[in-house]
Amino acid sequence: xxEKALLQRYIDGWKKKNERDILIPLSDDxxxxxxxxxxxxxxETVRKWIADWFGKGNQIEKWEIKTxxxxxxxxxxxxxxxxxxxxxxxEFEGITIATVENGKITELREYRSTASPFFWKE
Numbered sequence: 583x584x585e586k587a588l589l590q591r592y593i594d595g596w597k598k599k600n601e602r603d604i605l606i607p608l609s610d611d612x613x614x615x616x617x618x619x620x621x622x623x624x625x626e627t628v629r630k631w632i633a634d635w636f637g638k639g640n641q642i643e644k645w646e647i648k649t650x651x652x653x654x655x656x657x658x659x660x661x662x663x664x665x666x667x668x669x670x671x672x673e674f675e676g677i678t679i680a681t682v683e684n685g686k687i688t689e690l691r692e693y694r695s696t697a698s699p700f701f702w703k704e
Contacts, residue, residue: 585657585682586650592687593645593661601632609686617676617694640667648675655682663694675699 588607595603605625608614614622622628644664651658657680664673676694680687 584685585652585680586647586659588682588685588687589650589657589659589678589680590647592690593647597642597645599636599641601629604632605629607687608690609683609688612687613689615689615691617692638667640665643671644673656680657682 591603592607595601595605605628608625608628610625611623612625612628614628616622620631622631642663642665644662646662647659648662649660657678659678659680660675661678662673662675664671666672674694674696676692679691679693681689
């Protein structure tokens, strides 16, 4: 399944601070939308974002795919994510919705949970 391999390479690139592995799965005109709003259009912008993000002391502690669903040229994946920088550490669950064309991710949009899951009580 090429789509899951693309996502895994992208994730592994971030975990290893490897710009090349982050960029290889992406199309030249890709669009990435983070869960908190920022959008990055094209590989050159993504390259600048990578340098800025790691330059601020951010590092990924965990990014693990929990589920992966494929539907035509689109996929949805649930994951757990944790990162740390000199000021804060965050851990949360989220999903990625992406489009793949010609073996490259053309659009990748992330959503995240704002609270840990819990069982409702009457």
